[in-house]
Amino acid sequence: MKRHSLSTRAWHWLNLLCIVVLFMSGLTISNAHRLLYWGDWGFSRAHAWLEVPRFPDWMTIPGYYSLAVARDWHILMAWPFAIGLLLMWVAMLVNRHFKRDIATSRKEWRWSNIRTDIVKHLKLNFDHTGGKYNFLQKLAYGLVLGIFLPMMVFTGMAISPGIEPVLGWMVDLMGGRQSARSLHFIFAFAIFGFFVVHLALVILAGPIHQIRDMITGGRHDQA
Secondary structure, three states: OOOOOHHHHHHHHHHHHHHHHHHHHHHHHHHHOOEEOOOOOOOOHHHOOEEOOOOOHHHOOOOOOOHHHHHHHHHHHHHHHHHHHHHHHHHHHHOOHHHHHHOOOOHHHOHHHHHHHHHHHHOOOOOOOOOOOOHHHHHHHHHHHHHHHHHHHHHHHHOOOOOHHHHHHHHHHOOOHHHHHHHHHHHHHHHHHHHHHHHHHHHHHOHHHHHHHHHHOOOHHHO
């Protein structure tokens, strides 16, 4: 039995590609107007809650400032990102991957269990028993799959031009277009933070083994 199913592996690499392109093209879009606001409107620095730094060209797509080209890349990758996430959720519910491997139990929320997991991670001990993932992994994957990634889709839709006539209720629910834009930025960097931590843990746990399993599927008894 494979450690990672084909649907998980296919989505993992597609999602990685989408997120990298979306994030880097999003940095170019951010450079076009570096002020973030709450509410429906905002233009001046006096009304902004945050002024985002200008990101250098080597971090952006394209590698130079072009808002039009960045938007093209952003829209191009937004569709496979959103559809891939939807299909991944369908697959996780059908094959019970979410319930079996990611959903947490009441017992796992006990402080003694959480403390044990934290201590093990600090000691770089990533072995665990009783399931595919430990509590901290389940919590991280649950937040990313259930909140961070879906909110990137919903906030992205809310700030899309001309969306109000169709999904105006979504914009209102988020507190206005500028609030949706601020939330889009916050969740984008929350995903970036997860990506950095995830990459660091993969390196510490043995990158060759981890990457090989995510390509070939690995063996379930290695989990």
